[in-house]
Amino acid sequence: MSYPGGQLSEEKVFKDPVHRYIHVRDKIIWDLIGTKEFQRLRRIKQLGTTYLTFHGAEHSRFNHSLGVYEIIRRIIDDVFVGREHWDHSERLLCLCAALLHDLGHGPFSHSFEKVFHLDHEDFTQAIILGDTEVHAVLKRMGDDFPQKVAEVIAKTYQNKLVVSLISSQIDADRMDYLLRDAYYTGVSYGNFDMERILRVMRPREDQVVIKRSGMHAVEDYIMSRYQMYWQVYFHPVTRSAEVILTKILHRAKTLHEEGYMFRTHPHHFYSLFTGQVMLRDYLKLDEAVILYYFQQWQDEKDEILRDLCRRFVHRRLFKYVEFSPTNEQMKKLMELTALFKKAGIDPDYYLVVDSSSDLPYDFYRPGEEGERLPIYLLMPNGELRELSRESVLVDAISGKRRTDHKLYFPDDFLQDFSTKRTTKKKILEILEG
Incomplete structure (x- = not known):
């Protein structure tokens, strides 16, 4: 199978x-980069709302x-060529x-998906096919080639070694985003010795070892990933921006759905609102489009939409306190909800519990949810050993x-003199207690 040219x-x-330089020698790769669907990724930030916390995080997908x-x-x-199993x-x-x-x-990827019940991997396959x-x-390359590419991304391709290069606990995707996100956010947590890892990678029948x-x-590498998640990806200020973004879309x-007449009609959102998203409509969405509406909606008649958009555009984010979903804390949340309503503040939009959770490394646990293919070490005698059996640190x-919960709220509303003093x-x- 060969590509014309x-x-x-x-x-x-x-x-x-x-990486200093990215080399393109194959015409198919050059042609794919030039497609309008791939060029659209220039207009999608890699880290969503993180630029509101780390000002350098403006890089794209x-x-x-x-x-x-x-x-x-x-x-x-450089590493696999000529080796057995490859x-x-x-x-x-x-x-x-x-x-x-x-x-x-999509724009602001994960927040966007959550509100409209979308899956970017489904759209990736839809674009390819x-x-x-x-x-x-x-x-x-051949009539069946697009289907093969889609299967690799969907992790259903028959050659599991190919899948593991792009999607596993030590894959090219993770290695690039850790290094790239660390560079653009200006932190050192995500740095690790990728050169060394590439040199010691070996192909096996079903995965990289x-x-x-x-x-x-x-x-x-694993500790870098752990630190990046808690210091950058789950940063509470970034999560505050995501909370506001999510509430704007909601x-x-x-x-x-209530028949409200927008001053700036959300034409790009109509298929999202109805849950019947066509591929051609989805491909018109990028962050410039979303931010245009947020700019315009700052002047809407609806007070909540207007306020949330102003907060996002001008970075007037919610404050937060630590929160734990214990019975006692849940009672306090119910009491806060009632007090917010009494104060004329809609708790559905202005009192939000946000949770973040990460599992830095795991090995195969039969029957458990979220089974993961472990990282294997190739021993000098040719035996394969699961990483945590050799590494005290990983074990x-x-x-x-690890899970973290925060309660987000608009501190400025609570300073508003129109709110009754006793309330x-x-x-x-409650918030300070």
Whole structure:
């Protein structure tokens, strides 16, 4: 199976702050990068609302996708070539799946998906298999090639080694986003020795394994991931912005269902509101479109929508306090809800519990929800050993899920003199207690 044009007459390179250079030698990759569906990723931020916490986090899913492609290219062209268990005929399939793995992300990805019950992986497959420029490029490799790429991304492709390169507990996707997100947020937590990990990767029948001599580099990678989640991805200020973003979308949807007449009609949202999202409508959505509506809705008649949009646009975020869903805390939440209503503050939009949870590493636990393929070490005698059996550090955190809860609210509303003094006092006593 070959692509018309094969290799480019001259290698193309992208300057990249993480990998220095991203090399493109295959015409199919160059053609995919030029499609309108892939170019759309320039207008989708990699880290959603994180730019409101870390001002450098303006990078896009476009440069992350290029980064994942480059890591995979290095693995299969420099490390795997000529090794047992690696079928080099799968090379272009791997490269295309790596490049396109995030193709279906929407604006402010996960918050957007949560409100409208969408799944970016479903849209990724729909773009690959639908009437798109991406599909037309892939089909030049053969009628079944788009389906193979979609299967790799869906983790259903028959060659599990190919899948593990792009989706596993130590894959190209995670390695790129940790390094890239650390670079753009200006933190050091996400840095680890990727060069060492790539050198000690080895192909096996069903997945990538790591030489025993590279165990400490993998430990460093896992701890970097742990730190990035709690210091960056789950940062409470970022979560405050996500709470407001989510409530804006909920409010707009509710107003539409109630027949509210918007001053700026949300034409781009209509299919989302009805739950009948067509691919052509979805591809018109990016963060510039969403922010346009937020700008316009600052002047809407509806007080809640107007206020939430002003908060998001001008970064007037909610305050937060620690919250634990114990019986006692839940009673306090019910009391707060009643007091907010008494004060004329809608608790559905202005009193929000947000929870974040992460499992930094786990191994296969039969029958348990969220089973994970473990990381295996290749021992000097050829035996495979699960990572936590060799690493005291990884064993200490294996299977241990950490969860954090915060209660978000608008502190400025509580300082409003129109709120009755006794009500305000009770609210503050509960929040501060």
